[in-house]
């Protein structure tokens with residue numbers, strides 16, 4: 001058996017969970033290929049027996065990049081078994097249900113849908129800053145969850161977290177609003193004087209939205225607010241609304257394969 005996991009991860013949480021799935025399937029001698037959807041040219045399901053989709057949550061729903069991926073995903077006639085997971089700051093999200101529905105429309109058979117509480121990378125806009133201990137606890141719980149989900153899947157048992165219709169509706173409205181205000185929110189990102197123009201943010205921005213002009217980092221209008229630039233900056237020089245942000249993603253950001 002061979003599986004493929006497509007993910008989007010701005011600051012490492014979703015990739016961290018993907019790595020745990022890879023480990024867990026590996027322990028069962030099952031190969032799981034992980035693919036980042038950021039710069040994906042072709043979606044090829046040929047030769048894979050199962051599919052996993054992992055997404056972060058922005059404004060209560062999956063980011064647009066995941067929607068675009070789902071639209072491009074080819075239809076299957078083979079009822080390929082699938083797992084959908086999300087990572088978010090809250091305990092759960094309606095995004096899993098929406099992603100699962102999209103997969104089912106394409107002929108996939110969703111066996112597992114699960115949302116995992118992970119450190120909130122946007123705590124400075126909403127919620128509260130996760131302490132180191134809270135972060136460790138969240139990662140431990142997510143790891144246990146991945147183990148359980150993997151055994152359920154391998155035993156061919158369905159496990160779909162219920163999401164009530166009003167929550168889905170609210171999520172869709174919230175995501176629409178978020179996408180509308182996104183250009184305004186993303187204008188809140190600037191580089192402070194500490195910026196050494198090392199180019200790490202520029203090389204790793206999923207939207208190629210950053211350039212250096214006349215000795216300054218310029219953030220253009222394609223930003224999706226994934227916050228990678230803020231959390232990876234070696235000088236912590238990237239500000240949100242002029243404020244210095246505590247880089248809380250240190251536990252997970254290193255699992256992204258960053259261009260150095």
Ligand SMILES: Cc1cc2nc3c(=O)[nH]c(=O)nc-3n(C[C@H](O)[C@H](O)[C@H](O)COP(=O)(O)O)c2cc1C
Pocket residue numbers: 008009010011012013014015056057058059060061087088089090091093118119120121122224225226227
């Ligand atoms: C722009 C933005 C919006 C977010 N909105 C939500 C939200 O509505 N609900 C939530 O629980 N978490 C929200 N979060 C937190 C992230 O979903 C969470 O930290 C996620 O695990 C990040 O995954 P990543 O590190 O793979 O990018 C948001 C994060 C960002 C950057």
